Amino acid sequence: MTNSHQITFSHEEREELLKILKTRFEKNMNRHDGLEWAKIQEKLDADSEKLWSLNEMERTEGEPDVVGHDKTTDEYIFYDCSAESPKGRRSVCYDREGLESRKKHKPENNAMDMAGAMGIELLTEEQYRALQNLENFDMKTSSWVQTPVDIRELGGALFCDYRYGHVFLYHNGASSYYGGRGFRGSLRV
Template identity: 75%
Template sequence: MTMSPMSSKKELSPEQHEGLLKILKARFEKNMNRHQGLEWANVQRKLEAQTDKLWSLYEMERTGGEPDVVGHDNKTDDYIFYDCSAESPKGRRSVCYDREALESRKEHKPQNNAIEMAAAMDIELLTEEQYRELQKLGNFDLKTSSWVKTPASIRKLGGAIFCDRRYDTVFMYHNGAESYYAARGFRGLLRV
């Protein structure tokens, strides 16, 4: 499926809609360990009823996130999608943490920041806890790292946190929020 850049109208063409559903269904069926006890037909029904969420999933896919269902919230009846790409999504790397961090750089500014990119896609950054839950489903970020939602107390002091997996262990680290690296992006989540 050809993925075109974000459009301002947040709607998919019939071809994009159909192509994305095929990709999501195939990924769902290939990775049943991520969502044991859930059925694709129920997920698809929810997706068909909320086409704005399909647009966000399309953007997650287009930027290399490989979104997949990782759970179901029985209270809200929401299906929870995380970026499940083996490494931090390629189309979301080399970004600092947020707008304030981007503006603080005097030179060599990155093209974007994680918080605003996620907001433009209508998704949320994973928290450290959610990131650790994802790592129970497989081995992710063995060569890359991913910004995670940073507590306000840390951000207020100029820092931001990121996670990765090394030595069969999930690590949480800190960095200046203005930092960016070719191997650091962010992972998102979407509730449908």
């Protein structure tokens, strides 16, 4: 999770973020039919760490939005809803091991460490497919998704995109990175 020294942003930044999130929420009711912004904001106001994570999602151009509500835990679920894989999170290997295995042309970071530092999780394949049921995303880019241990132990990692009216799941070496591949995150508040 995040370090407490990172969770500092001004009152003005906080208010600006809440305004952005509320506007996005109201413009995209198809993503969260039946949910009320006031209840979501109440949760956000009570958890500055989660609000900071949403700020990081926004800062890296993920355009986070509410995609559901878990009634069992009373948590609201945010996913990155940018049309393409977030610009501020592209050109990264899957994880630290993949990054460290590169002999040359290493990217600056990796998806798993970035997500951890932001206090979010990479989408799973199931979550990615659920997101695509709301709208079409990643029609030009692709996004790393959580990779099962057995695949990762063999050096691979998984990513998805949306082409030809379908979600595609692919594999690549975890050390690979491309300008058009980033990652989408999820956060429960």
